[in-house]
Amino acid sequence: MSGEQVKPRIYVKVKPERLGAVIGPRGEVKAEIMRRTGTVITVDTENSMVIVEPEAEGIPPVNLMKAAEVVKAISLGFPPEKAFRLLEEDQILVVVDLKQVVGDSQNHLKRIKGRIIGEGGRARRTIEEMTDTYINVGEYEVAIIGDYERAMAAKQAIEMLAEGRMHSTVYRHLERIMREIKRRERLKMWAREEL
Numbered sequence: 001m002s003g004e005q006v007k008p009r010i011y012v013k014v015k016p017e018r019l020g021a022v023i024g025p026r027g028e029v030k031a032e033i034m035r036r037t038g039t040v041i042t043v044d045t046e047n048s049m050v051i052v053e054p055e056a057e058g059i060p061p062v063n064l065m066k067a068a069e070v071v072k073a074i075s076l077g078f079p080p081e082k083a084f085r086l087l088e089e090d091q092i093l094v095v096v097d098l099k100q101v102v103g104d105s106q107n108h109l110k111r112i113k114g115r116i117i118g119e120g121g122r123a124r125r126t127i128e129e130m131t132d133t134y135i136n137v138g139e140y141e142v143a144i145i146g147d148y149e150r151a152m153a154a155k156q157a158i159e160m161l162a163e164g165r166m167h168s169t170v171y172r173h174l175e176r177i178m179r180e181i182k183r184r185e186r187l188k189m190w191a192r193e194e195l
Helices: 016-023 025-037 061-075 080-087 098-102 106-117 119-131 148-162 167-194
Strands: 010-013 039-044 049-054 091-097 134-137 141-147
Touching: 010 061, 016 025, 016 039, 016 061, 025 039, 025 061, 025 080, 039 061, 049 061, 061 080, 061 091, 080 091, 080 134, 080 141, 091 098, 091 148, 098 106, 098 148, 106 119, 106 134, 106 148, 119 134, 119 148, 119 167, 141 148, 148 167
Parallel strands: none
Antiparallel strands: 010 049, 039 049, 091 141, 134 141
16 A cells, blocks of 8 residues: 555535535535635535545644535525534534434424424524524424534424423523523633633
8 A cells, every 4th residue: 555645535415406505606605615614525416415525634624524514504404604603613513303203294294393483483583592593494304503502402492392392381491591501601701710
């Protein structure tokens, strides 16, 4: 074997109807992801696949993973501007598989998605605002972008709605969780100020 090093690669399966959104008008979205992460992105339209590789040697592996997460978020239905939030520090993508929660029944899935979205999108918007996350409800999944604690709080709220809990119960539960998260954040801030 020669001394040539193998370039790391990440393959991301993309919904065929979302390939255009990953590329963007005049290739702008793809170019922005590559510019901000130091990666090269190749779009394989035949297999509906995106390949993420480092642009040069020395690009941190975390950059490849962040680029792949942005592509995955766009594939799940987020607009690119919201998916770019994943490039910020401490931001994650959490996916709730509704089929695992409610089974394969199309009627049941439709009803559960209706509960999660709410009338005029109000339930989804309320959870987003309470947790400072982005939420996208797809065909079989709900995707969440945010910091770890807030994304997990939103995930818990979505799972509670999927299990049939009342919206008011879910919001009260979320208020308690968010109060605790904010309290911990204030304590961390005070601890830093004392140093």
